[in-house]
Amino acid sequence: MTNKLNVLIVEDDEKDCNALIAEINANADKLCLVGVSKSSNDALAFIRTHKPHALILDLELQEGCGDGMDLLDKLRSTLVCPKPYVIVNTNSASKVTRNSAKKMGADYEFAKWQKGYSPKMVINQLLFVMPEILGCEEEPSMPLTESQLENKMRDFLQAEFNKLGVSSKNVGYGYLVEAVILAAEGKNQNWGKIIGEKVGKNEDSVTHAMQYAINNTWTNADINNLQKYYTAPLRKEKCVPTANEFVFFYKQRLISNLNK
Secondary structure, rough: OOEEEEEEEOOOOOHHHHHHHHHHHHHHOOEEEEEEEOOOHHHHHHHHHOOEEEEEEOOOOOOOOOOHHHHHHHHHHHOOOOOOOOEEEEEEOOOHHHHHHHOOOOOOOOOOOOOOOOOOHHHHHHHHHHHHHOOOOOOOOOOHHHHHHHHHHHHHHHHHHHOOOOOOHHHHHHHHHHHHHHHHHHOOOOHHHHHHHOOOOOOOHHHHHHHHHHHHHHHHHHHHHHHHOOOOOOOOOOOOOOOOHHHHHHHHHHHHHHHH
């Protein structure tokens, strides 16, 4: 088991950031500061690469790129494994904002404006949950290789598409699998272009094939299967999902499955 808790700070207020750093350094026997960022985009890249155990996140990032809510959304909707324990710091007095942060994956929240708040309280919370966080690493399973992870994602998506009734005879079937994996990896645009460059097709051809596979499914598949397995809302004026809607629906199902 790891002896120290690796912590990333995402905070653009220099005074608050320095106070948090000082508290972490005062507990250097248990905590290790692995990074500081003012940008949600940079923080996400750091989390993917360095996999910190815990994240101290300011919701209001005025100086950096993006904000804390944006980072929470990306952590929730993008393949990030394992996800860090997230403590949110905020100057907002809005219950709506703070409750939204919790629903988006924040594990604990501190309001900077509340009487008695101090960076020491934040660090004490990390120390309190540290045994539980690190305890999850006592008997780690062997990490999947990149190839094994990709195969696991393909197997899951193919099983899901087969239950829905998407015909594997349609060339768009394979393109949809590729698009969902790209979306899960954080590439939320230009799937047709990326896939087209891989298979030697133009973007329009790939996009058309994906939509055709979806249209064909809604025309020929068992209506009971469609209602049972595709639970995203459909617009009344159009009873068939667009390729984007379809991909994002299965992106969330894939990420939920991988995070189990």
